[in-house]
Amino acid sequence: MRYRRFGRTGWDVSEIGYGMWGMGGWSGSDDEESLRSLQRAVDLGCTFFDTAWGYGEGHSEGLLGRLVRANPDKRLYTASKVPPKNFKWPSLPEYTLDETFPPEHVEEYVHKSLGNSGLERFDLMQFHVWQDAWVGDDRWAKKMEELKGQGLVGAVGISINRWEPANGLRAVRSGLVDAVQVIYNIFDQNPEDELFPACREMDVAVIARVPFDEGTLTGTLTAESTWPEGDWRNTYFVPENLVPSVERADALKPLAERAGMTLPELALRFILSNPTVSTIIPGMRKTRHVEANIAASDAGPLSAELLELLRPHRWVRFPKSWSQ
Numbered sequence: 001m002r003y004r005r006f007g008r009t010g011w012d013v014s015e016i017g018y019g020m021w022g023m024g025g026w027s028g029s030d031d032e033e034s035l036r037s038l039q040r041a042v043d044l045g046c047t048f049f050d051t052a053w054g055y056g057e058g059h060s061e062g063l064l065g066r067l068v069r070a071n072p073d074k075r076l077y078t079a080s081k082v083p084p085k086n087f088k089w090p091s092l093p094e095y096t097l098d099e100t101f102p103p104e105h106v107e108e109y110v111h112k113s114l115g116n117s118g119l120e121r122f123d124l125m126q127f128h129v130w131q132d133a134w135v136g137d138d139r140w141a142k143k144m145e146e147l148k149g150q151g152l153v154g155a156v157g158i159s160i161n162r163w164e165p166a167n168g169l170r171a172v173r174s175g176l177v178d179a180v181q182v183i184y185n186i187f188d189q190n191p192e193d194e195l196f197p198a199c200r201e202m203d204v205a206v207i208a209r210v211p212f213d214e215g216t217l218t219g220t221l222t223a224e225s226t227w228p229e230g231d232w233r234n235t236y237f238v239p240e241n242l243v244p245s246v247e248r249a250d251a252l253k254p255l256a257e258r259a260g261m262t263l264p265e266l267a268l269r270f271i272l273s274n275p276t277v278s279t280i281i282p283g284m285r286k287t288r289h290v291e292a293n294i295a296a297s298d299a300g301p302l303s304a305e306l307l308e309l310l311r312p313h314r315w316v317r318f319p320k321s322w323s324q
Helices: 031-043 058-069 104-116 132-136 139-149 167-175 195-200 213-216 239-259 264-273 285-300 304-313
Strands: 001-003 012-015 048-050 077-082 124-125 153-161 180-181 205-210
Touching: 012 180, 012 239, 031 058, 031 285, 058 077, 058 104, 077 104, 104 124, 124 139, 124 180, 132 167, 139 153, 167 195, 180 195, 195 205, 213 239, 213 264, 239 264, 239 304, 264 285, 264 304
Parallel strands: 048 077, 077 124, 124 153, 153 180, 180 205
Antiparallel strands: 001 012
8 A cells, every 4th residue: 555645734644545435324335344344444554534424324434433443553544524504415506604514513513423433533524515605704614723623623625516626626725625525537537627736736635536436437337237226326327327427438448458457446546646636535345345446556556658548538527416
């Protein structure tokens, strides 16, 4: 495992982190299997773990707390997220701060998340949705400074809405946030245009989320894929999205084969090739996934020639009613 500096916090975190959304209640998730996978990640050098109250209303946070207590000799970096007060993902431009993150709500859920996890503090607390207009109402920032002063939070971050990387530029340039979490993968290369340069300028850490495009870039989906009732992927992978996603993933498979790697390895190493990224947080619920994903760090970045071949696979998308 290789490590990278986490922006101006100065933390050295594993470049392959751990996304814990799937442990919050996705179909097929199992707590004991999740804990085995989490521990395997720690044993292989993973030090950054990202959860949220919204992942099973604190269930995933509870698993993270158990992991930290099981490894008292390891420095594990913990990150969680405050849900919006209206519990609507993503946020829309018309939502005000009072509808999403009024100070009293932020404080309430930081304490709830700490209670769920049994931790005394989170290294990073993030806003689970974001609108850049909120930069003009700094009550959220003052509350986070207060919570940092109390030792409950180490650093502040935002999670940028799907396919809206520019909707975080004001926050980054304001100097009020230490980290941004954004979708960045072979398809979603847009953060390279404006967001990444701003993060470099302001020394803001970048957490790359959705590295496998919600499963598309694992190469396992087909145009006939379905999920159990209640699984959120049924509403995300509507035909309008599923069919072109599968077609684009299939178009990448020959390139991965020629390069002698799996599609997931290609996807992770593409992201690792960008030095602006501080850590990647693939979702991992099985030990074999942990081992395969962490091996991508050992393999290192892609060659310049292969990166150029991946550039044309950029897919510019815009938020839809189903994109969440």
